[in-house]
Amino acid sequence: MAKSDQSQEVNVLKDIIAHAKEYGFVYPSSEIYDGLQAVYDYGPYGVELKNNLKKLWWESMTRLHDNIVGLDAAIFMHPTTWKASGHVDSFNDPMVDNKDSKKRYRADVLIEEKAAQYELAGEVEKSQSLLAAMGKLMEAENFDSLRELMINEGITCPLSGTANWTEIRQFNLMFSTQVGSVADESSTIYLRPETAQGIFVNFLNVQKTARMKVPFGIAQIGKAFRNEIVARQFIFRMREFEQMEMQFFVRPGTELEWYKEWAEKRVRWHLALGIPAEKIRRHDHDKLAHYANAALDIEYNFPFGNKEVEGIHSRTDFDLKSHQAYSKKKQQYFDPEINQNYIPYVIETSIGADRLFLMTLCNAYTDEIAEGKQRTYLKFHPAIAPVKAAILPLTKKDGLPEKAAQIVEELKYDFNIIYEDAASIGKRYTRQDLIGTPFCIAVDHQTLEDDTVTIRHRDTTEQERLPISDLHQRLNQACSFKRIFEKL
Numbered sequence: 001m002a003k004s005d006q007s008q009e010v011n012v013l014k015d016i017i018a019h020a021k022e023y024g025f026v027y028p029s030s031e032i033y034d035g036l037q038a039v040y041d042y043g044p045y046g047v048e049l050k051n052n053l054k055k056l057w058w059e060s061m062t063r064l065h066d067n068i069v070g071l072d073a074a075i076f077m078h079p080t081t082w083k084a085s086g087h088v089d090s091f092n093d094p095m096v097d098n099k100d101s102k103k104r105y106r107a108d109v110l111i112e113e114k115a116a117q118y119e120l121a122g123e124v125e126k127s128q129s130l131l132a133a134m135g136k137l138m139e140a141e142n143f144d145s146l147r148e149l150m151i152n153e154g155i156t157c158p159l160s161g162t163a164n165w166t167e168i169r170q171f172n173l174m175f176s177t178q179v180g181s182v183a184d185e186s187s188t189i190y191l192r193p194e195t196a197q198g199i200f201v202n203f204l205n206v207q208k209t210a211r212m213k214v215p216f217g218i219a220q221i222g223k224a225f226r227n228e229i230v231a232r233q234f235i236f237r238m239r240e241f242e243q244m245e246m247q248f249f250v251r252p253g254t255e256l257e258w259y260k261e262w263a264e265k266r267v268r269w270h271l272a273l274g275i276p277a278e279k280i281r282r283h284d285h286d287k288l289a290h291y292a293n294a295a296l297d298i299e300y301n302f303p304f305g306n307k308e309v310e311g312i313h314s315r316t317d318f319d320l321k322s323h324q325a326y327s328k329k330k331q332q333y334f335d336p337e338i339n340q341n342y343i344p345y346v347i348e349t350s351i352g353a354d355r356l357f358l359m360t361l362c363n364a365y366t367d368e369i370a371e372g373k374q375r376t377y378l379k380f381h382p383a384i385a386p387v388k389a390a391i392l393p394l395t396k397k398d399g400l401p402e403k404a405a406q407i408v409e410e411l412k413y414d415f416n417i418i419y420e421d422a423a424s425i426g427k428r429y430t431r432q433d434l435i436g437t438p439f440c441i442a443v444d445h446q447t448l449e450d451d452t453v454t455i456r457h458r459d460t461t462e463q464e465r466l467p468i469s470d471l472h473q474r475l476n477q478a479c480s481f482k483r484i485f486e487k488l
């Protein structure tokens with residue numbers, strides 16, 4: 001990417017962040033106290049959009065698959081869970097400080113950024129060998145050499161411009177707290193860094209009580225917490241965030257077929273949501289975590305580059321086997337079809353609700369000039385738009401507000417509707433464009449005579465006249481999840 005393109009992209013992100021704040025989507029947390037880094041609050045339209053995205057994911061997992069059921073496990077779990085999962089010993093990032101600027105960085109991110117620069121300059125081999133060298137040193141936990149690599153590559157702090165780096169240290173990303181009133185080591189518990197472990201420890205509970213047969217899945221949406229060293233890029237990397245994870249339990253030996261199927265399915269899901277194919281990239285991992293035998297990221301081309309939105313991992317039987325060893329409770333399934341006991345293998349699909357939100361927002365944000373006029377609007381798919389329709393009486397008199405209120409009453413049980421009678425109709429249309437409302441329904445004097453309204457379409461600004469009695473069906477057709485589900 002050329003430098004001017006890069007700064008344009010940075011400006012787009014700035015515009016999106018400002019828009020999200022000004023129009024009630026996302027606010028910095030506890031802003032009156034100057035905020036808390038990497039923590040955000042969702043405003044009135046943000047929470048609607050996020051809830052719609054979560055509902056869409058939930059229903060596409062649980063309703064569209066009769067072999068997937070839901071779960072809502074607690075955030076706090078027995079501390080041994082995190083020993084068994086490997087998080088206590090190895091959920092670390094390599095942290096480095098610049099002694100001049102006093103800024104803290106992730107060493108691997110700095111090196112990856114350098115590799116990306118090589119790639120952009122067409123030096124692909126150089127980029128790959130740098131990443132390979134980093135991978136080896138990280139695996140060997142050889143942080144002195146990793147620091148040397150940074151210095152030899154001329155990696156400097158963007159703020160101070162110097163390579164005056166501290167030594168690199170491992171930093172565990174889990175937040176801990178104490179349960180009970182006596183604070184000693186045995187009372188230390190963690191805020192879960194992923195929701196997946198709540199699913200693993202409940203594998204047999206769910207399998208038995210819901211009488212599930214392998215292959216089957218367990219889906220869960222919930223908060224996760226990570227003490228990220230570098231918190232940047234708005235809600236992309238947060239310290240408190242939400243995950244939507246599904247663990248699919250399969251017969252050993254069949255996992256790679258299921259992995260392929262789930263990878264394809266999840267890419268289709270993003271496309272069905274209206275994300276253009278050219279903005280989605282599948283990034284297969286070369287270097288696999290010790291528990292995985294295949295893994296990929298589904299990336300979106302954010303204004304700050306191609307970045308992971310969702311991960312698909314073939315996690316083998318690592319987690320269940322490890323919980324079996326630590327808990328000394330068998331985590332086996334008896335497969336009646338082959339008359340065998342085994343620990344199932346697992347395919348995981350894991351998407352961050354906040355990253356999905358950011359992708360949807362970036363994709364919807366449209367700033368265009370039409371007929372000589374600048375217009376900004378959010379072109380969300382109607383099924384996920386925070387508000388489905390705004391009912392707008394042309395004036396505040398002649399019985400128009402009352403007629404508009406009747407329409408609101410008819411629609412509000414099935415759709416999120418806004419009533420607005422202040423300001424000119426043009427200004428009200430603009431306001432709805434800015435929050436991404438797909439339909440504006442104007443009630444005028446003709447409405448009183450023939451029970452018709454005008455309906456204005458957000459993306460084209462075209463208007464048509466429609467009987468009030470058709471509105472429900474029209475909104476239903478446009479806003480139903482079914483339109484998305486049919487493309488899966």
Ligand code: GAP
Binds near residue numbers: 226
């Ligand atoms: N159980 C597997 C797991 O947690 P991960 O790749 O670490 O895998 C899965 O996370 C997804 O969770 C990511 O693709 C991303 O969407 C989201 N995620 C991870 N860390 C995040 C953070 N700090 N802020 C926001 N979302 C995050």
